[in-house]
Amino acid sequence: MAFAYSVLTAHTFASREPRHGFFRHLFRALMLTRQREAEREIARYFARCGGKFTDEAEREIERRFLAQL
Numbered sequence: 001m002a003f004a005y006s007v008l009t010a011h012t013f014a015s016r017e018p019r020h021g022f023f024r025h026l027f028r029a030l031m032l033t034r035q036r037e038a039e040r041e042i043a044r045y046f047a048r049c050g051g052k053f054t055d056e057a058e059r060e061i062e063r064r065f066l067a068q069l
Helices: 021-050 056-064
Strands: none
Touching: 021 056
């Protein structure tokens, strides 16, 4: 039986997932940590102000968290 090149055998090398390096993993971990901390802070703010998402609450969240960028 002879080996024939086909579409099914051609993609085996290209379909491999690229590996991510150490710094990409570190950066992703830092970003996820910051996101979780921001979400916890927003939850604390809602708990303090009654738990309602009003226009005033939205403005305060934007003022506190978007100003840090």
